[in-house]
Amino acid sequence: MQFTQRTNTCGELSLSDVGKTVALNGWVADKRDLGGVIFINLRDRYGVTQITVNSENKGVYDSAKSLGLEYVISASGKVQRRTSSNPKMKTGEIEVLADKIEILNTSEVTPFVVEEEVKASEELRFKYRYLDLRRRKIASNLEMRSRVYGIVHRYFERHGFVEVETPILMKSTPEGARDYLVPSRIHKGEFYALPQSPQTYKQILMVAGLDRYVQICKCFRDEDLRADRQPEFTQIDLEMSFVTEADVFRMCEGVIYDIWKEAKGVGLKLPLPVMSYDEAMETYGTDKPDLRIKGWLKIVNITGSVKGSEFKVFTDAINSGGIAAGIKLSSVDVTRKIIDSLTEYVKQLGFGGLGYIKYNADDTASSPMLKFLSEEIQNKIKNDFNSQAGDTLFILSGEKAKVLSSLGSLRLKLAEMFNLFDESKDEFLWVNDFPLFSYNEEEKCFVANHHAFTMPKEQYLKNLESKNKDDILSIRADCYDMVCNGSEFGSGSIRIHRPDIQKKVFNVIGLTDEEAKQKFGFLLEAFTYGAPPHGGFAFGFDRIIATLCGTRDIRETIAFPKTTSAVSPMDGSPSPVDEKQLKELGLKIT
């Protein structure tokens, strides 16, 4: 098809182009018909330029008149200075006076108007994603994503990494997340799984001596979704041989540094701070603390100070092995209404109520629980928090883990209520020394927290053989997360490369030799042929991009996202298949 091809994009013409004859190709974003003159905003990926059509040119005028929104046109003419410029537009000082308009394609009336401040719901935007993507905002998210691919590739190439593609069709392992399964036609009744991560492959690449592996890869997990969780997502997956945790930290923060520097123009301070899991839990009530929150708002354990008080709620909790702890909110006038809503909130978390102490300007304190607390205890509490007039303490008591995590939630809630986030910068940190195991109360067994190949810290190796539950739970691992703004950016670990340790770990999680062999036999066998010490990491790529784009919703950074029920609104997957296809696969729907 012949048409006048563009000489320029819709985002680049300026006063210096005045007088030139140009051609633009793009979509009709807006049309303002004033009778004798028609203004068209022509849009492409690069911007918007105003096309002006004068009634003196009858042919051009008539085609301009017939244009609808989202028609694809080619407009040619002379660039001229506008009589009144539009400071809101990058190209607002010029316009193209059209002497030719070719309609390259028409458009049906769109289900929603393509405009930057889009009004349509997410569902509709995802169904007609190709219209949504015409918006600069979403397109620039994809451009950001593309730019970061490049930064990542360049960084790891510079550091001698080998990018290896690992299989998408792999062996299903029942550990971890639920697998997406793919039936085998040739081997009826057998299935591949889509990778939850290339974990086993990258470890085997270390056995192979590849030494430094990286891959930007798709991963698949058949679990329930969230705003920051899609059934398929992208990781920056890496693994290194002959390394310690510190080596992995340096390599991983290096790529984050480059990304922030090149994509955002922000220089991060390295090395990133490191916080142990225990400190994170005890101070922030979460393993992914958001350090952007201004003010103190840290958790303080006051169990020691209130021990022996007459307040039954505290003593009951402490006597049954629990704790009392709280957080301090400063410089906020905490009203009755606020306390009521916070109380309602902690009740949803399973607490009977929320304790609070308000410190007044006249150096008195108000709280319904003061009458149960001696002056000495009151002073101790005040001291624990270093409380001043204007501060309010919120206190919970009960089982330790529950109190801490609930105070962690409360901390976020308060920060949100009172706008305490410092949005001016991103706050990174490493969280390390995670517990190797946790205890599954339902199944009455230990489970590996990260995965079964995570190396216990050296000083805990002897605990692996203990029969005591607390000894097992106390084991800390060379396992770490990178956290940014309260969101887990990625996680990794140093892996077990010695069969004797591996065997003990399998023992703890109740995996017999036989079962281990069946599930991970190929990996364990590989390890018998000289596995080097190795460790690695995997970044959640979508979350990195979301943070760079200033959103928490990773759907905004994915070209064709799925809904929370794992449906793709645009192509309508998943969908039924032909009986014939099922038959070939030897499958029957029940």
Add this chain to the structure above:
RNA sequence: GGAGCCGUAGUUCAGUUUGGUUAGAACGCCUGACUGUCACUCAGGAGGUCGCGAGUUCGAGUCUCGUCGGUUCCGCCA
């Protein structure tokens, strides 16, 4: 699997509290007028399975139950 919120014109919403005439608004769409707009303006018009299904009622967008979809959170996500 559990809980909350939402579902009304092509779109975004109001109307649901307290059931009652012909279900409204804005944007978009169609027709017409208009030579400097950029949220153009002005005049006129079309457009509805109130998500779906039962039930209560003389009468349901409105109340009840169920169901489907979207979304947020918990569980889940080594």
